[in-house]
Amino acid sequence: MPYHGGSERYVWEHAVAAVREGHSVTVATTDAWDMSWLVSRKGRRLPAGRSVISGVELIRFPVAHPPAQNLLRAVFRRIRPGGKDRFYYPNPFIPALDRWIRSSGSRFDIVHANAMPFLLYAGYRLASSAGIPLVSVPHANIGSADHRILPMKYFSGMQPEILRQSALVVAQNRFEASVYVDECGVDPRRIMPGGSGIDPEEWEDADGQAARKALSLSPFSKIVLSMTAHCRDKGSFSLLDASVKLWQEGADFTLVLAGPVMDDFREKLNSVSSVIPDGRLVVTGYLPERLRKDLFKAADIVAAPSRLDAFGIVLLDGWMGGSPVIGCRSGGMPDIIDHEKNGFLVNFGDWEDIAAKLKELLENHSLASSMAACGRKKTMENYTWEKVTSKLFHRLEEDGLWKG
Numbered sequence: 428m429p430y431h432g433g434s435e436r437y438v439w440e441h442a443v444a445a446v447r448e449g450h451s452v453t454v455a456t457t458d459a460w461d462m463s464w465l466v467s468r469k470g471r472r473l474p475a476g477r478s479v480i481s482g483v484e485l486i487r488f489p490v491a492h493p494p495a496q497n498l499l500r501a502v503f504r505r506i507r508p509g510g511k512d513r514f515y516y517p518n519p520f521i522p523a524l525d526r527w528i529r530s531s532g533s534r535f536d537i538v539h540a541n542a543m544p545f546l547l548y549a550g551y552r553l554a555s556s557a558g559i560p561l562v563s564v565p566h567a568n569i570g571s572a573d574h575r576i577l578p579m580k581y582f583s584g585m586q587p588e589i590l591r592q593s594a595l596v597v598a599q600n601r602f603e604a605s606v607y608v609d610e611c612g613v614d615p616r617r618i619m620p621g622g623s624g625i626d627p628e629e630w631e632d633a634d635g636q637a638a639r640k641a642l643s644l645s646p647f648s649k650i651v652l653s654m655t656a657h658c659r660d661k662g663s664f665s666l667l668d669a670s671v672k673l674w675q676e677g678a679d680f681t682l683v684l685a686g687p688v689m690d691d692f693r694e695k696l697n698s699v700s701s702v703i704p705d706g707r708l709v710v711t712g713y714l715p716e717r718l719r720k721d722l723f724k725a726a727d728i729v730a731a732p733s734r735l736d737a738f739g740i741v742l743l744d745g746w747m748g749g750s751p752v753i754g755c756r757s758g759g760m761p762d763i764i765d766h767e768k769n770g771f772l773v774n775f776g777d778w779e780d781i782a783a784k785l786k787e788l789l790e791n792h793s794l795a796s797s798m799a800a801c802g803r804k805k806t807m808e809n810y811t812w813e814k815v816t817s818k819l820f821h822r823l824e825e826d827g828l829w830k831g
Contacts, residue, residue: 434542434566444816446482453484453497465519488524510584512544542566543706549661551589560828561596587611597621599737600759617725623740624815630747635725649680652726658689661733669782723748734775746802
């Protein structure tokens with residue numbers, strides 16, 4: 428799976444684990460390398476077709492880019508079955524997947540559908556036509572109770588009905604689960620708290636000094652790391668404002684922003700560039716997986732004040748790299764962070780509190796080390812991929828949805 432996203436990794440780890448259990452697994456996906464290809468030819472893609480990786484059959488269906496795409500979406504929302512949600516931007520057009528579904532139901536015993544509305548609807552169609560159980564994992568980034576976010580209009584079409592008819596619904600956090608029960612009418616007995624995980628072996632060779640060398644960072648400077656798609660909803664504005672405040676007060680650290688930069692944050696960077704001290708801000712863009720691990724190992728603090736993370740796997744990465752973390756009281760982060768024990772929680776947009784928490788961790792090495800150690804212990808006890816996948820498989824067996 429070349430694109431390093433949370434839901435992509437979730438799908439892949441469960442697929443590989445099922446193969447290890449002796450099952451035959453097919454992953455149906457697109458030829459998109461990144462989100463941009465789903466809606467534009469300006470994105471990057473991979474060859475479409477079939478392959479077998481780690482025993483998993485992988486089928487990549489080509490994304491179509493019809494002319495007047497936005498107009499076509501509007502028309503399809505009115506006339507096509509399946510609900511409006513699957514035609515809202517950035518859900519793509521994949522006619523080859525539709526054709527495959529019509530002829531493939533009899534091959535499978537269970538369908539595990541993930542993430543975007545078009546994929547949940549595809550899984551629903553496949554399961555319904557074959558009369559087999561559907562496990563739905565929406566990965567719905569819907570924010571928190573006091574600030575709802577509906578970036579892809581998740582529930583404006585058939586999704587509530589699909590979730591009600593699913594044999595099992597996996598929620599990434601407690602708030603998400605409450606929305607499925609209270610607003611979508613899903614039987615709470617068929618909702619399972621899920622989450623993502625890490626592979627401890629991938630961290631054995633993580634090398635912080637290698638990251639510092641690759642990115643031309645001082646071997647001695649303290650690093651505050653944010654690894655995300657940088658924009659307002661991901662908390663990048665607030666983190667930058669907090670950092671500027673601390674630099675103006677004389678704090679000595681480098682802020683590393685790893686990952687793609689969205690247009691709104693690019694404008695923000697330009698607006699404050701004159702007050703950023705030389706060498707204190709590093710913007711990396713996309714990084715390969717090995718360098719990502721090395722950079723987490725190099726970090727002194729991992730900051731993720733985002734209101735748009737259904738789970739928050741970056742917190743686990745921070746702990747495995749040996750850092751304390753700062754997260755947001757939104758999405759899945761309050762379920763993961765034990766405030767003041769293994770990290771800090773802040774309210775979204777509260778840059779002054781972020782600055783205070785950064786300062787405390789930068790100045791109190793004992794506290795930072797203690798929080799990092801507590802976080803790593805929690806990760807190893809609860810969030811390895813072996814534990815996460817076993818939890819789902821056990822539930823499926825318990826409910827009679829498949830045989831282990």
